Amino acid sequence: xxxxxxxxxxxxxxxxxxxxxxxxxxxxxxxxxxxxxxxxxxxxxxxxxxxxxxxxxxxxxxxxxxxxxxxxxxxxxxxxxxxxxxxxxxxxxxxxxxxxxxxxxxxxxxxxxxxxxxxxxxxxxxxxxxxxxxxxxxxxxxxxxxxxxxxxxxxxxxxxxxxxxxxxxxxxxxxxxxxxxxxxxxxxxxxxxxxxxxxxxxxxxxxxxxxxxxxxxxxxxxxxxxxxxxxxx
Amino acid sequence: xxxxxxxxxxxxxxxxxxxxxxxxxxxxxxxxxxxxxxxxxxxxxxxxxxxxxxxxxxxxxxxxxxxxxxxxxxxxxxxxxxxxxxxxxxxxxxxxxxxxxxxxxxxxxxxxxxxxxxxxxxxxxxxxxxxxxxxxxxxxxxxxxxxxxxxxxxxxxxxxxxxxxxxxxxxxxxxxxxxxxxxxxxxxxxxxxxxxxxxxxxxxxxxxxxxxxxxxx
Numbered sequence: 001x002x003x004x005x006x007x008x009x010x011x012x013x014x015x016x017x018x019x020x021x022x023x024x025x026x027x028x029x030x031x032x033x034x035x036x037x038x039x040x041x042x043x044x045x046x047x048x049x050x051x052x053x054x055x056x057x058x059x060x061x062x063x064x065x066x067x068x069x070x071x072x073x074x075x076x077x078x079x080x081x082x083x084x085x086x087x088x089x090x091x092x093x094x095x096x097x098x099x100x101x102x103x104x105x106x107x108x109x110x111x112x113x114x115x116x117x118x119x120x121x122x123x124x125x126x127x128x129x130x131x132x133x134x135x136x137x138x139x140x141x142x143x144x145x146x147x148x149x150x151x152x153x154x155x156x157x158x159x160x161x162x163x164x165x166x167x168x169x170x171x172x173x174x175x176x177x178x179x180x181x182x183x184x185x186x187x188x189x190x191x192x193x194x195x196x197x198x199x200x201x202x203x204x205x206x207x208x209x210x211x212x213x214x215x216x217x218x219x220x221x222x223x224x225x226x227x228x229x230x231x232x233x
Numbered sequence: 234x235x236x237x238x239x240x241x242x243x244x245x246x247x248x249x250x251x252x253x254x255x256x257x258x259x260x261x262x263x264x265x266x267x268x269x270x271x272x273x274x275x276x277x278x279x280x281x282x283x284x285x286x287x288x289x290x291x292x293x294x295x296x297x298x299x300x301x302x303x304x305x306x307x308x309x310x311x312x313x314x315x316x317x318x319x320x321x322x323x324x325x326x327x328x329x330x331x332x333x334x335x336x337x338x339x340x341x342x343x344x345x346x347x348x349x350x351x352x353x354x355x356x357x358x359x360x361x362x363x364x365x366x367x368x369x370x371x372x373x374x375x376x377x378x379x380x381x382x383x384x385x386x387x388x389x390x391x392x393x394x395x396x397x398x399x400x401x402x403x404x405x406x407x408x409x410x411x412x413x414x415x416x417x418x419x420x421x422x423x424x425x426x427x428x429x430x431x432x433x434x435x436x437x438x439x440x441x442x443x444x445x446x447x448x449x450x
Contacts, residue, residue, distance in 0.1 A: 075240035077286045077305050077332070078371035084241070110372075112329060113308025141372025142330055149307055149329035171323040173399075200397030200414060203375050207326040210307075 006154035007213035007223075016047040016151070023147055024049065027140045029124045031103060034151045035064075037074055039117035044070060045155070054101035063097075066090040073109035074119045079141065081108045082125075106133050110148040115168065120152030146215075153213050167211060170229060174208040177201055179230045182221045234291050235363035235435040240284035251275060252297035253289050260338040265381060266406030280335070283309055288364045290356050292343070299339040299356040301364050306331045306377070312399075312412060316379055319412045320400035326377055332368055332417075334378035348429065357387050358429035363436065365425075368417035376415050381408045388413075392424040 009015050020032040033048030044064050048055060057063075064070055068091050073080040082105060085091050095105040107125030114120065122144065126133060170178075173194075180190040187205075191198040205217060212227075214220035224230045238246045254275035261267045261276055269276050283304065290299035304310040310333045312325040339356045348354050368376060377399060380388075388394055395413035402409040415421065426432065 072241055075284045077239065077284070077303055078367065078373075080241070113305050115308060115313070117309070119308075138370075141370070142374060143372075145329040145372040152307075168327045169324040171320070171325075173323065197396045199375075199416060203326060203328075203331065203397075203414060206330065207306075207328045210328045 005215055005219065006150060007157075007215075008219075013047055016155070017049055019147075019151065020047065020049045024124070027124070027143065028136065029126045031107075032122065032124045034120065034122050034148075034155070035070060036118065036120045036152065036155050037070065039119075047155075050103060051101055054098065054103060057097070057101065061097075063094050067094045069094075069109050069121060069123055073121055073123075074111050076111055077113075079108050079110045079144065081137070082106070104128075106130070108137065110144050112148045112152040114152060114156055118152075118156060120148065120155065122148035122151055146210075149210055150213070150215060153210075157213075167213070170208055170211055170224075171204070174204045174211070175224075175229055177204045178208055178221060178224045179233075181205065181217060182225070182230055183233045234437045235359060236289045236291070236437050237286055237363065237367050238289060239286040249289055249291070249297060250287070253287060253300045254281075256297050256300060256340055257336055257338060259340070259342065261336070261406075264341070265408050268406065278315075280304065280309070280311055280315075286367070288360055288367065290339075290360050290363070292351060292356075296343065297340070298344060299360045301337040301360050301378075302335050303364060303368075303376075304333045304335070305329070306333050311335045311379065312377065316410070316412070318403050319379065319410060323400065326399070328375075330373050331375045331377060332371075332373050334364060334376050337378060337380055337384060354387060354391055355429050355431070357384070358391055358393070358425045358431060359435055361388075361393065362422055362425055362429075362431060365415075365417045365422050366435070369419070369422075373417050376417060378413050378415060379410055380413050381405075381410055383408070385411065385413065391428040393421060393428070 006015060006019055020034065024032050031050050033046060033050060035044055035046040037044055068085045072085060099105060104125045104127035106127060107123060109121050109123040112120040126136060176194060177190060180193060187198045187201045190201045209217060209220045212220045212223045214223055225232050236246065236249060238250060243250060254277050258271045258274055258276040261269050262271045270278065286303045288301045288303065289297055292298045306325060306327050307329055312320060312333055339353055341353060344353045344356055345351050346353065395415050397414040399412040402411040
């Protein structure tokens with residue numbers, strides 16, 4: 001991903017908004033926002049590249065208290081298309097008003113759950129014909145999932161109390177796979193060496209990348225070396 | 234027919250959920266002898282309170298005959314906790330594109346052998362088609378499933394064997410349990426569909442209050 005790496009820069013509101021901008025540019029989306037709901041307190045923190053007028057309207061009217069994205073999407077394990085929300089009063093309050101500010105109600109929210117009961121929500125929207133939206137959705141979903149977890153981990157890292165044991169531990173298998181990748185081996189070869197299928201190798205590698213907060217395997221290797229988890233070869 | 238019931242639509246399916254918990258009690262408590270808590274004939278645990286998604290299969294009479302529970306591996310899930318011994322003490326996989334499948338079972342009391350509509354292999358296939366299609370639409374590409382050796386054999390026979398395993402099998406109650414890896418891919422779904430002869434859309438129509446049409450009215 002040629003996108004700002006939030007784990008390599010301070011996760012400031014500016015950087016988070018740049019990340020959202022770049023995400024929109026790359027995936028042909030109109031707007032993106034990210035909100036995190038803290039465990040136990042239900043406090044919400046949000047970042048968005050919406051027009052400033054809509055942001056201040058949202059805050060003035062305290063729409064977070066009725067926004068179905070926050071109230072409902074966090075309950076799903078799968079991305080929730082906004083068309084799934086009931087057309088009730090809350091929906092109309094938030095989405096009809098958003099339309100007045102030029103924000104399309106055609107969108108979806110990717111919910112991410114953290115290990116500590118924290119929940120993050122990456123929302124994206126895009127105006128246009130529904131058929132195009134359905135096609136776009138199918139194409140970008142895995143990438144949205146990875147962007148969502150990257151954002152979530154970066155924001156959670158900002159909150160100091162959790163940061164010490166925040167990072168998920170790597171398994172022996174993940175370390176082995178990283179070590180062999182660092183040594184220049186291909187997935188097929190690593191599978192042969194470890195007597196596991198190439199897809200099992202890939203799954204361990206993907207998990208290791210996310211645990212290390214890395215967007216690419218290259219970054220994951222660098223970080224694993226820096227942490228002393230694997231040896232430079 | 235497959236229903237996906239999660240915290241968003243649970244209120245619409247109270248009976249379906251109760252029937253599912255009863256099926257789980259019959260399978261995991263009575264048949265497999267796992268140490269699970271059964272209350273009022275229903276098996277429920279703390280992970281059911283964490284807003285999982287349930288993939289539920291019903292037969293022609295509307296009875297629950299199969300189910301599976303899905304959770305994200307980024308959040309609290311069974312392999313990170315209760316099932317940790319299956320991983321030989323190693324930390325679990327953690328990725329937004331990998332889901333965990335647990336409590337995967339079918340009703341062997343009412344289902345037959347063979348491959349017909351009312352067979353163990355048909356319902357097993359239907360649950361997996363539902364789960365993998367749901368996963369694919371969510372951008373999920375892999376699942377780690379806690380299964381028993383019988384389920385493992387049923388899947389291998391139906392052209393749907395896991396591509397790998399994590400940790401090592403452990404005795405749980407009367408049977409062993411294992412953590413199996415499966416891809417949520419069009420190829421795997423096509424293999425299961427071909428084996429089971431399922432060509433139709435397995436999902437139940439959306440409830441009425443869900444408006445799939447674009448926002449307009």
